[in-house]
Amino acid sequence: MPCGDLQEPGPLQGRTEVTVCARAGVMLKTMTLQGFTGQQPAPGALDLPRSPQKLPFTSEAESEASMSEASSEDLVPPLEADEAPDRDEGEAAKKKKKSKGLANMFSVFTKGRKKKSQPSSAETEGDSESQPGPAGRLPTVEELKADLEHGRLEAAGPLLALERELQAAMAAGGVSEEELLRRQSKVEALYVLLRDQVLGLLRRPLEAAPERLRQALAVLAEQEREDRAAAAAGPGPSALAATRPRRWLQLWRRGVAQAAEERLGQRPAAAAEGRTEAERAFLHMGRTMKEDLEAVVERLKPLFPAEFAVVAAYAESYHEHFAAQLADLAQFELSERDTYVLLVWVQNLYPNDVINSPKLAGELQGVGLGSLLSPEQIRLLEATFLSNQVASVKELTARALELESQRWTQDVAPQRLDGRCHSELAIDIIQIISQGQAKAESITLDLGAQMKHLLLVELAAFLNSYQRAFDEFLERSKQLRNYRANVIANINNCLSFRMFVDQKWQTPQDIPSHLLSPLDELKSHGVDTLLQSLFGALKGVARHPASLLSQPLFKRFTQTRWAAPAQTLEEIISVVGERLPEFSELQDCFREELMEVVHLHLVKEYIVRLSKRRLVLKTAEQQQQLAGHILANAELIQRFCTQNGSPATWLHRALPMLAEIIRLQDPSAIKIEVATCAAWYPDFSKGHLSAILAIKGNLTNSESRGIRSILDIHTGAREPSKSLFSLVKVG
Known part of the structure; x- marks a missing residue:
């Protein structure tokens, strides 16, 4: 403790020597960190480098353009302003001009004395205790003062011996209190010099020679031991x-904290394009802390005694200042980007890229630095982030749909990609959703999970808006030249959206039905629109396919009483085949689905013709002949549709089963076939069966009732079960 910090000297308060000593610490120059004002880190990416450059603490004169060119003096703890003289000036300058305060402090060594060439009897008497015989005498106060002024830390041992000798003299008695305090004032003035030398070296440890640094650390450790011994002995009565x-170790740690504050408080590099001021500050503090701590681990830890915990001391100081800066920033209303960047640093980059970086993880494992922000602050920031992201996604998706709708109505042709009509809308929406999800996951996986559910809601809302806008386009823009191409492009979009949903939600159970239903509706309406012209060609007029229940080509079956069914069906197949190239710009999967619709339409219309009750065949031979025509037609339909990509294998059994019901003559055999048909097609009703049985003119009413009764027995439907007979209206 310096003289200025001495406790009251009791009854000797006011004595000249004590007063001079008390003024000594006050009159010392304050020591300041020679930080590198203006030195700034070079701009870089937001993420900390995985293999940062080694911290090259150099001199002030070097380049200020890069943060890695900082000086080691910023790592060294300064003394308190009122406890340490300024050692930043050159030694030569100090010899030329000493401060008046420093000169006054050392007046305790010469007060009341003549020049050295003319020593007085009082001086000789006063220094007799520190001048033993030549063989083993302690250095004099003046000699120790000179040693310390020249930075000779070896003087620490004799100074400690001088202090102990003073304590022994006090215990032995025979020396006046005034004399004891005079000697103590000299000892304490020397300790001020020693403290300045020791902490001055520790202020810039990377600039000091290793041996000098070890000497300073040894003196500091010795003083700590003496402090503990004094504390254990207790105060006791003393003059x-x-x-x-x-508490020099506390002064050192306080200096470390001041160094951390100055290092992290430096202005970051000039504004980089696209970076906010807060973002540059985070980047500067994170990089500085990481690289400084790596320098401490690599270069200081091997020299410092383990009990000093040098890595922990620096890490805690840097962490506390970093946390204080972020806590202050979190009090303000942050922009959307700054909120995100702050959370990324607190939740991800700081714990993962700084604290748990390869060079620091093992060293900081037991330090327990904790989070840069409190849990309450983090929760508030996360709630703000989620709200910001949802609002941003909503705005961006709405804008993308509006721009796409304008292209439709302005008759802008879609792009072609690999021979397919292509729209950028799906790519834009998927990118917006994915970026929102990725930003949340870059903070924490838990926040990413919360964001996933919120974005699911926004995606569902967008798809509903998309379907409504597309339906409006289908109704109002049929006259446009690029109408069909844009319809195909939007149908193709459904593939991109479905693939995205399948990848985002790994199992079907995770995919909510309300998310996919707008896509199914959009695709179905688009396909129906494309098929209107084809079905219109089969019917002779362009109508909605739902109303196509009687068409000229199919009508020929009943008009000719099934006299030439093969020729009629071949003409139908020819018309369909001529129109299929119109769908070549669909994605393959949608072209297959379209062919399934065509396949279903052909089979359905064929059944409609069979169910008209206009053909009654009374002989078995006639019924067998019709059954043969039906089987041949079924084969032709199946072969044509399959060759053109129809996956509707579930339709293959329908016409052959009806042909078998018409061919069979035994009521029991007919019942078995009816039961089989009902198992494959659960929507095969008594009305449909009655229409088919009406062709068999040789069945009695009782036999017909018995056959129909088999449908009262539940046979169990096979999977998959799709609508076929329910599309056929029978009267």
Whole structure:
């Protein structure tokens, strides 16, 4: 403890020597960190480098363009302003001009004395205790002062011996209190010099020679031991002022904290394009802390005693200042980007890229630095982030749909990609959703999970808006030249959306039905629109396919009483085949689905013709002949549709089963076939069966009732079960 911090000297308060000593610490120059004002880190990416450059603490004169060119003096703890003289000036300058305060402080060594060439009897008497015989005498106060002024830390041992000798003299008695305090004032003035030398070296440890640094650390460790011994012994009665514990280790740690504050408080590099001021500050503090701590681990830890915990001391100081800066920033209303960047640093980059970086993870494992922000602050910031992201996604998706709708109505042709009509809308929406999800996951996986559910809701809302806008386009823009191409492009979009949903939600159970239903509706309406012209060609007029229940080509079956069914069906197949190239710009999967619709339409219309009750065949031979025509037609339909990509294998059994019901003559055999048909097609009703049985003119009413009764027995439907007979209206 310096003289200025001495406790009251009791009854000797006011004595000249004590007064001079008390003024000594006050009159010392304050020591300041020679930080590198203006030195700034070079701009870089937001993420910390995985293999940062080694911290090259150099001199002030070097380039200020890069943060890695900082000086080691920023790592060194300064003394308190009122406790340490400024050692930043050159040694030569100090010899030329000493401060008046420093000169006054050392007046304790010469007060009341003549020049050295003319020593007085009082001086000789006063220094007799520190001048033993030549063989083993302690250095004089003046000699120790000179040693310390020249930075000779070896003087620490004799100074400690001088202090102990003073304590022994006090215990032995025979020396006046005034004399004891005079000697103590000299000892304490020397300790001020020693403290300045020791902490001055520790202020810039990377600039000091390793051996000098070890000497300073040894002195500091010795002083700590003396402090502990004094604390264990207790105060006790003493004429001397209490000077221990001096707490130099605390001063060193306080200096580390001041160094951390200055290092992290430097202005970051000039604004980089696209970066906010807060973002540059985070980047500067994170990089500085990481690289400084790596330098401490690599270069200081091997030199410092383990009990000093040098890595922990620096890490805690840097962490506390970093956390204080972020806590202050979190009090303000942040922009959307700054909120995100702050959370990324607190939740991801700081714990993962700084604290748990390869060079620091093992060293900081037991330090327990914790989070840069409190849990309450983090929760508030996360709630703000989620709200910001949802609002941003909503705005961006709405804008993308509006721009796409304008292209439709302005008759802008879609792009062609690999021979397919292509729209950028799906890509834009998927990118917007994915970026929102990725930003949340870059903070924490838990926040990413929360964002996933919120984005699911927004995606469902967008798809509903998309379907409504597309339906409006289908109704109002049929006259446009690029109408069909844009319809195909939007049908193709459904593939991109479905693939995205399948990848985002790994299992079908995770995919909500309300998310996919707008896509199914959009695709179905688009396909129906494309098929209107084809079905219109089969019917002779362009109508909605739902109303196509009687068409000229199919009508020929009943008009000719099934006299030439093969010729009629071949003409139908020819018309369909001529129109199929119109669908070549669909994605393959949708072209297959379209062919399935065509396949279903052909089979359905064929059944409609069979169910008209206009053909009654009374002989078995006639019924067998019709059954043969039906089987041949079924084969032709199946072969044509399959060759053109129809996946509707579930339709293959329908016409052959009806042909078998018409061919069979035994009521029991007919019942078995009816039961089989009902198992494959659960929507095969008694009305449909009655229409088919009406062709068999040789069945009695009783036999017909018995056959129909088999449908009262539940046979169990096979999977998959799709609508076929329910599309056929029978009267």
